[in-house]
Amino acid sequence: MEPLSAVIQRMMKDNPVLAKRMSDVRESLASNPIEIMTIPSDECPYKKCDGKGWLWIKDWSRLGKKDEEDENGKLLRAEWMEQCKCYEQLVKQREVDKKLDLSGIPPIFSDATVRSYDVNRYRSANSQGIATMAKKAAGNYVNNYEAMKKHGKGLYLYSKVKGSGKTRLASSIANALVKTYGIDIAFIKSGDLIAQVYKTMNKKSETTRSDIIETFRKVELLVIDDLAIKDSTEYEEGIFYDITDYRLEHKKPTIFTSNVTIDELEKVYPGGRVNKRINKMAMEIYMPEESIRDDEADSENAELEKLLFR
Ligand SMILES: Nc1ncnc2c1ncn2[C@@H]1O[C@H](COP(=O)(O)OP(=O)(O)O)[C@@H](O)[C@H]1O
Ligand SMILES: [Mg+2]
Ligand SMILES: [Zn+2]
Structure with a gap:
């Protein structure tokens, strides 16, 4: 069976518009690889999280890589959860x-x-x-x-x-x-x-x-x-x-x-x-x-x- 990467390469060759879009996405991910995956809702006063006080964050530059520590001992991960600004208000509430x-x-x-x-x-x-x-x-x-x-x-x-x-x-x-x-x-x-x-x-x-x-x-x-x-x-x-x-x-x-x-x-x-x-x-x-x-x-x-x- 033809490997998936080969299929994608062939598709992009046949379809320059798709190829352009893929490279745009890759570029934007490379310059800004951190993405908030949580879908924002009006329930969050800052309209950042889904109203539950937590943000699911992905670092696309680390996709497929193992977690590791950088030279300062900071843990580098592909994804993690972070408190939203509204979290403390929520706890108080x-x-x-x-x-x-x-x-x-x-x-x-x-x-x-x-x-x-x-x-x-x-x-x-x-x-x-x-x-x-x-x-x-x-x-x-x-x-x-x-x-x-x-x-x-x-x-x-x-x-x-x-x-x-x-x-x-x-x-x-x-x-x-x-x-x-x-x-x-x-x-x-x-x-x-x-x-x-x-x-x-x-x-x-x-x-x-x-x-x-x-x-x-x-x-x-x-x-x-x-x-x-x-x-x-x-x-x-x-x-x-x-x-x-x-x-x-x-x-x-x-x-x-x-x-x-x-x-x-x-x-x-x-x-x-x-x-x-x-x-x-x-x-x-x-x-x-x-x-x-x-x-x-x-x-x-x-x-x-x-x-x-x-
Ligand atoms: N100023 C008010 N505005 C709106 N509803 C009121 C007001 N005062 C009393 N009520 C209503 O009247 C009813 C009786 O009030 P309640 O506080 O139980 O009286 P009390 O304790 O003096 O016997 C309740 O159903 C309450 O919701
Ligand atoms: Mg009473
Ligand atoms: Zn929030």
């Missing part, structure tokens, strides 16, 4: 995603931002005014987090009415803090926190009360949703005392949402120690006394009805 995943922020609010907190969703002008203030405070809290952290200051989002946006706003603040500062967050409903401690009383449980307490004492930012949602036993009060007392002492910021004011906490935690701690460690923000939950359900139903009856 993955860390942020992981932190958000582990944070306990309610999944329905995983995309909630302070910016998308819509003050026009409230009907009364009074509510809109209060919402505007709350939104501003939330944004300022995020922007000034370093200063807040230095003083261990958190927030206390309060409104009596359910569905007025407390959990949503607290989630947006938490999202922003993780994204901006890469901090570790634990977001938990007060009832779930208590339940976690009670679960440790099970003989089979491998975690203890103090394991749970320790976790919520130490985490950089803690969000307790629905504090004092129901009456509390002395034992439960002790759990919140142990956590808030430590966080106050160690200047660790905590964000609370509640449907009772800080002053009224004394009725739920009669020991009087929890509200005194919280008074020092969090700034009270009033939320509108207006539910937009119903509104939302109404418009959602209207949308779905359109699908059903069209």
Whole structure:
């Protein structure tokens, strides 16, 4: 059988255009033998790699040659992988995603931002005014987090009415803090926190009360949703005392949402120690006394009805 090289030579002799092109390619490879083989995509902010942070690179001048070291001990290879400029951002992004995943922020609010907190969703002008203030405070809290952290200051989002946006706003603040500062967050409903401690009383449980307490004492930012949602036993009060007392002492910021004011906490935690701690460690923000939950359900139903009856 005729060898391949002979076939190519014969083809080039018969086809001068092909021959010219082959020699152009050879020349350009000789002057610039390094080629990025990875196909660039819009997913890379620099449009260099395929969005995964790595570049596959070929040195055509070393094609078919064995890897060897040059006189400076540098390894010469025919192909290798190299980090794209976007790699470090990508790693940071993955860390942020992981932190958000582990944070306990309610999944329905995983995309909630302070910016998308819509003050026009409230009907009364009074509510809109209060919402505007709350939104501003939330944004300022995020922007000034370093200063807040230095003083261990958190927030206390309060409104009596359910569905007025407390959990949503607290989630947006938490999202922003993780994204901006890469901090570790634990977001938990007060009832779930208590339940976690009670679960440790099970003989089979491998975690203890103090394991749970320790976790919520130490985490950089803690969000307790629905504090004092129901009456509390002395034992439960002790759990919140142990956590808030430590966080106050160690200047660790905590964000609370509640449907009772800080002053009224004394009725739920009669020991009087929890509200005194919280008074020092969090700034009270009033939320509108207006539910937009119903509104939302109404418009959602209207949308779905359109699908059903069209
Ligand atoms: N300002 C807002 N902009 C957009 N949606 C909002 C806003 N405030 C609340 N919501 C929506 O209203 C519902 C109730 O909010 P939520 O935070 O659970 O209230 P709360 O914690 O005060 O009971 C949620 O579905 C939330 O997405
Ligand atoms: Mg809530
Ligand atoms: Zn890239």
